Amino acid sequence: MKNFDAIFNPKSIAIIGASKTEGKVGYSIMKNLMSFDGKLYPVNPKYDEISGLKCYKSVLDIDDEIDLAIVVVPAQAVPKVMEECGEKGVKGAVIISAGFSEVGNYELEEEVKKIIKKYNIATIGPNCLGIMNTYRNLNTTFGKLFPNKGNISIISQSGAVLTAILDISPLLNLGFSKIVSIGNKIDVQESDLMEYLMTDETTEVVVLYIEGLKDKRFLSVAKKLSKVKPIIALKSGRTEEGAKAASSHTGSLAGSDEIYSAAFREGGILRADTFEELVNLMHIFSTQPLMKFNEIGIVTNAGGFGVMAADMCKKYGVKLANFEEKTKEKLKEKLPKTATISNPLDIIGDADTERYKNAVSTLMEDKNVSGLLVILTPQEMTKPLEVAEEIVKLKEYYRENGIKKPIVTSFVGGASIKGAKSYLRKNGIPSYITPEAGIEALSYLYKYSKMKTKEDWDEYLEKIRKEFEEIKDNNKETIEKLFTNLNEYTAKKFLKLHGIPVPKGYIAKNKEEAIRYAKELGSRLVMKIVSPDILHKSDAGCVIINPQDVGKAYETIINNAKRYFEDHGIDGVIEGVLIEEFVDGLEIIVGGKRDEIFGPVVMTGLGGVFVEVLKDVSFGIYPITKEYAHEMLKELKSYKILEGVRGRPKRDIKSIVDLIVKLGVMMELYDEIKEIDMNPVFVKEDGKGCCVGDALIILKK
Known part of the structure; x- marks a missing residue:
């Protein structure tokens, strides 16, 4: 692990490029560091002193050990400065300076990279806002804000996103431990920081803002961290336009959004779709315990909003709890006769503070309720601030007595509930504008508790891996021969070797062979060109199904292939x-590809319009268990077709699950394979299996 102690807990800091001129970055950083409880050494040949401290011409002139260097000099001067830091024995550095790969200056960035590697300096940046450690009053940034101490740590590729979060945080009473603007990631990557935060006692929630990753350890470290601390991520660059913007902004290349989603799921990372959702998740995870099971209670003084919340339960996969009998009896005693004892629990529009107190306390004690949403709308007899104060008291009371259940609120309104919402938030209870947001937040608390127990391996996956290892070891020559001449026929031979069902078939070299093979296979046939230069055979007119005259069909396919070569100027085979x-x-469709960051990725979806028009596909990252494969299929909007709808037969879902698991293992074991495409795979009725209709294997060059 890199020397993060020098970065987050330094005893001495050199500010190289410190300035006396207000408005300069070096001035702002120097000002922000004046409250730091260690030694400060400004470095700038222009000055003799800054802020009452002796100023040095070079870091080499400082007669003391330096743990951390903050570099704020023009980009062209950074190599010389980092060389001097290396000679000085500086352990860590934060390069604030911009003007590197984000503007296409790759050579300069590479020069700096070589220097920090030579001297083993743990380096954050360049092109970053800086870092903070609230528990050491350490603020190396040039921002205006320094947050309260708390349990959230943030790693962000964007300094502006950080400053926005810091500006919002007082409204929600969010507190932070470590804040890192990671910039161009010349050295320190997300995985390095996540590894450090895993054992950081003041960090309980890890937040990521990602534009693009170049960190191959990211997924393996995320898996370990997410078992002990929730990770919340906002990934931008989801669209083609956004990806281009991210590239120009940080010099990172944004990958396929679907693959990122699959990777986050595999790594146990909770993905926020919007900045607002990111802030909401930060708030709930930093203040509330997890939901141990997936059943919630809703208390409301407005039936309509209770119904809206119930509607959202299905969308976010949350269940309404069935109250215990003793809960129902207590509620009947404490609530008006006009109140209906059900879930959502409508305590009627004239509910006062006492009625809210009785309802919330009763549901908190119900063993069938794992989390609580309290809805309030302003009425004449309702005192929002009093209700808020009572909810805070109840939260503290039950926490002290060992009942740890999340409570979120939705006080719906404007001016009349503003103070109550502020009070709730400042006392560690999220309060949302809409009940829907409250349901979504609770769903994430359960989703994460489920993620923590997810296993990467199952017996079946282990069994397949051992079988495929034996196949690979026992058939080296055969596989090598197949790989030297890959086409549909040899690709299917490779799949069949691994127990994947393919149709019986032969390659005909002439018309006579075609007729002979056709007689052996029967009347229902498919005839296709075999050529490494024609990938889309149907588009080239080189596929004929159930030919009336096999000999004539053979000639048609050959002629169409030759015409295709002529039209496209290909010297084809x-x-x-x-x-x-x-x-x-x-x-x-079932396919596999090798992602540069995440490794083997498997994709599946229904064929035809579902892929071509609706883009209804699901991705998974290896290792893929049976349960994981089934989850991938259930993500498809078209999954119900596999289950059988409107008189259509149920399909053999187990065979598809088996194929997905096997393809994942195959991609992992055969590193030379870049892509595998099985399209179409024909799925028969339940219990009758599936068969690969067409296959394409592409090797790394």
Whole structure:
């Protein structure tokens, strides 16, 4: 692990590029560091002193050990400064200076990278806002705000996102431990910081703002960290336009958004879709215990908002708890006869503070309720601030007595409830504008508690991996031969070797062979060109299904292939025509690719319009267990078609799950494979399996 103690707990800091001129970055950083409880050494050849401290011409002139260097000099001067830091024995550095890869200056960034590697200086940046440690009054940034102490640590590629969060934080009473603007990530990556925060006693929640990753350890470290602390991530660059903006902003290349979503899920990371959602999740995870099971109670003085909240339960996968009998009896005693004892619990529009207190305390004691949403709308007899104060008292009382359940509120309104919402937030209870947001927040508390117990391996995955390892070891020559001449036929041979069902077929080199093979396979046939230069065979007119005249079909396919080569100016190779038995069933796609950051990725979706138009696909990151594969399928909007709808038969879902698991293992074991595409895969009726209709394997170059 890198020397983060020098960065977050330094005894001495050199500010290289410190300034006396107000408005300069070096001035702001110097000002922010004046409350630091260690030694400060400004460095700038222009001055003899800054802020009453002796100023040095070079870090080499300082007669003391330096733990941390803050570098605020023009980009071209950074290599010389870092060389001097290395000679001085500086352990850590934060390079604030911009003008590197984010503006296309890759050579300069590479020069700095070599220097910090040479001297083993743990370095954050360049092109960053700086870092903070609230527990040491350490603020190396040039921002205006320094937050309260708390349990949230943030790692962000954007300094502006950080300053926005810090500006919002007093409204929600959010407190922070470590804040890191990571910039261009010349050295320190997200995984390095996450590894450090894993054992940081003052960090309980980790927040990430990501534009693009170049960190191959990210996923493995995230898996470990998420088992002990929640990780919340906002990933920008989701669209093509956003990805371009991210690249120009930080020099990072944003990857496929679907793959990031799959990676976050695999790493146990909670993904926020918007900045507002990110802030909401920070608030609830920093203040509330997790939901141990997935059943909540709703208390409301407005039936309509109770119904809206109940509607949202289905959307976010939350269940309404069935109250215990003793709960119902208590509520009947304490609530008016007009109140309906159900969930949502409508305590009627004239509910006063005492009625809220009785309802909330009763549901807090119900063993069937794992979390609570309290809704309030302003009425003449309702005193929002009094209700808020009572909810805070109840939260503290039950926490002290060992009942740890999350409570979130939705005080719906404007001016009349403003003070109550502020009071709740300042006392560690989230309060949302809408009940829907409260349901969403509670759902994340359960989602994370479920993520923590998710296993990466199951017996079946282990069994498949061992089988495939044996196949690989026992068939080295055969596999090597198949890989030297990859086409649909040899790709299917490779799949069949690993127990994946493919149609029976032969390659015909001439018309006579085609007729002979056709007679052997029967009347229902598929004929396709075999050529490494024609990937989309149907588009080239090189696929014929159930031909009336096999010999004529053979000639048509060959002629169409030659015409395709002429039209596209290709000096192509024709290896023959594949004659296969005809297979039918529901068409799906199962494919694998090797991501530069996350490794083997598996994709699945229904064929035809579902992929081409609706883009209804799901991604998974290896290792993929049976449960994980099934979850991937359930993510598809078209999943109900697999289950059987409107008289259509249920399909063999187990066979697809099996195929997804096997493909994941195959991609992991055969590092030379760049992509595998099985499209279509024909899925038969339940219990009858599936069969790969077409296959493409692409190797790394």
